Amino acid sequence: AQKITQTQPGMFVQEKEAVTLDCTYDTSDPSYGLFWYKQPSSGEMIFLIYQGSYDQQNATEGRYSLNFQKARKSANLVISASQLGDSAMYFCAMRAPVGGGSNYKLTFGKGTLLTVNP
Amino acid sequence: GAGVSQSPSNKVTEKGKDVELRCDPISGHTALYWYRQSLGQGLEFLIYFQGNSAPDKSGLPSDRFSAERTGGSVSTLTIQRTQQEDSAVYLCASSLPPDRGYTFGSGTRLTVV
Numbered sequence: 001a002q003k004i005t006q007t008q009p010g011m012f013v014q015e016k017e018a019v020t021l022d023c024t025y026d027t028s029d030p031s032y033g034l035f036w037y038k039q040p041s042s043g044e045m046i047f048l049i050y051q052g053s054y055d056q057q058n059a060t061e062g063r064y065s066l067n068f069q070k071a072r073k074s075a076n077l078v079i080s081a082s083q084l085g086d087s088a089m090y091f092c093a094m095r096a097p098v099g100g101g102s103n104y105k106l107t108f109g110k111g112t113l114l115t116v117n118p
Numbered sequence: 119g120a121g122v123s124q125s126p127s128n129k130v131t132e133k134g135k136d137v138e139l140r141c142d143p144i145s146g147h148t149a150l151y152w153y154r155q156s157l158g159q160g161l162e163f164l165i166y167f168q169g170n171s172a173p174d175k176s177g178l179p180s181d182r183f184s185a186e187r188t189g190g191s192v193s194t195l196t197i198q199r200t201q202q203e204d205s206a207v208y209l210c211a212s213s214l215p216p217d218r219g220y221t222f223g224s225g226t227r228l229t230v231v
Contacts, residue, residue, distance in 0.1 A: 035220070037222075043225055045209065045211075050219070093161075105166060105174055106163070108160045110159065111160050
C-alpha cells in the first residue's frame with residue numbers, strides 16, 4: 001500500500017531563513033513520483049516541485065529544493081529565504097502505479113502548516 | 119479550457135438531498151481525479167478516471183457516492199442522500215499521462231445542513 005507521512009503538523013520560521021518540511025513515503029513499486037503542493041488560505045492547490053524515483057539529482061525550482069533520500073524513503077522540501085507569502089499548508093504527495101499497467105494514484109500526506117514570522 | 123473548472127464553487131444542501139458536483143478538466147487531459155478535503159485535513163482520494171473508465175474507485179466512502187465521466191472530458195460526482203459528514207471541499211485534478219503534473223480546480227465547498 002502507498003503511504004505518505006508528514007510528521008510536522010505545524011512549523012514556524014523567521015522571514016529570510018530556510019526551513020525544511022519533512023516527508024517520508026512507502027511504496028513497493030520501483031517507479032514513482034514525489035510532489036509538493038502549497039495550499040494557501042484561499043484553498044487553491046499550487047504545484048511546487050517534482051522528483052521522479054529514477055532521477056539522479058535532487059529537484060530544484062527557484063527557492064524550493066527537494067532533498068531526496070531514496071534509501072531512507074524521504075523527500076523533504078527545503079524552502080530557502082522564506083517570505084511572508086510562503087505561509088500556507090504544504091502537502092507532500094506520491095504518484096505510484098495501482099494494479100499494474102499505466103494507472104496511477106496520487107496519495108497525499110496530512111500536510112504541514114507553515115507560518116513565516118516577520 | 120485554460121484550467122480545471124469546478125462548479126458550483128459553493129453548495130449548501132439539506133440532509134438527505136442529492137447533489138451533483140461537476141469537473142471540467144483541461145482539454146486533452148485524459149486522467150481525472152476526485153479528492154475530498156475536510157476542514158484542516160489532507161486530501162482523501164475518492165476516484166480516478168483514465169478516459170471514461172475508472173480503474174480505481176477504491177476511495178469512494180459508500181455506495182451513496184458515484185462518479186462518471188463522459189466523452190473523456192467532463193466528470194460528475196454524485197452524492198445521494200447527503201449526510202452532515204459529507205460536508206467538505208471536493209477537489210478535482212486532471213493530468214496527461216505519464217502522470218507528472220496535476221492541475222487542480224478551485225474545488226466545490228459542500229455544506230450539508
